[in-house]
Amino acid sequence: MADDKPLKSALELAMERLKKQDADAGVESRPPTDAQKAAMAEARNFYESKLAEAEVLYQSKLRTTFDPTERETLQQEYRRDRERLTSERDAKIEKIRRNS
Numbered sequence: 001m002a003d004d005k006p007l008k009s010a011l012e013l014a015m016e017r018l019k020k021q022d023a024d025a026g027v028e029s030r031p032p033t034d035a036q037k038a039a040m041a042e043a044r045n046f047y048e049s050k051l052a053e054a055e056v057l058y059q060s061k062l063r064t065t066f067d068p069t070e071r072e073t074l075q076q077e078y079r080r081d082r083e084r085l086t087s088e089r090d091a092k093i094e095k096i097r098r099n100s
Helices: 010-025 034-064 068-098
Strands: none
Touching: 034 068
């Protein structure tokens, strides 16, 4: 080999193509500032604690419920709560990223 460059993985090649497409489309990429990183970490921690709280409450209710239909209802509510909290977290983090 004339070049002593290491071979690139498929992931690295794909990332290079995507960066090139973004550059051609005029999309600029800027890394988050320290303040944004701190705000994102705070949002993640907040929602992590909310998810943990929901898990504890769900497990507590599940232990005292023996009726299969009630258990199914609890599971559905828990899934909805998790999805809602995850969605809120992601939206908040995206909002922080955009406000630079």
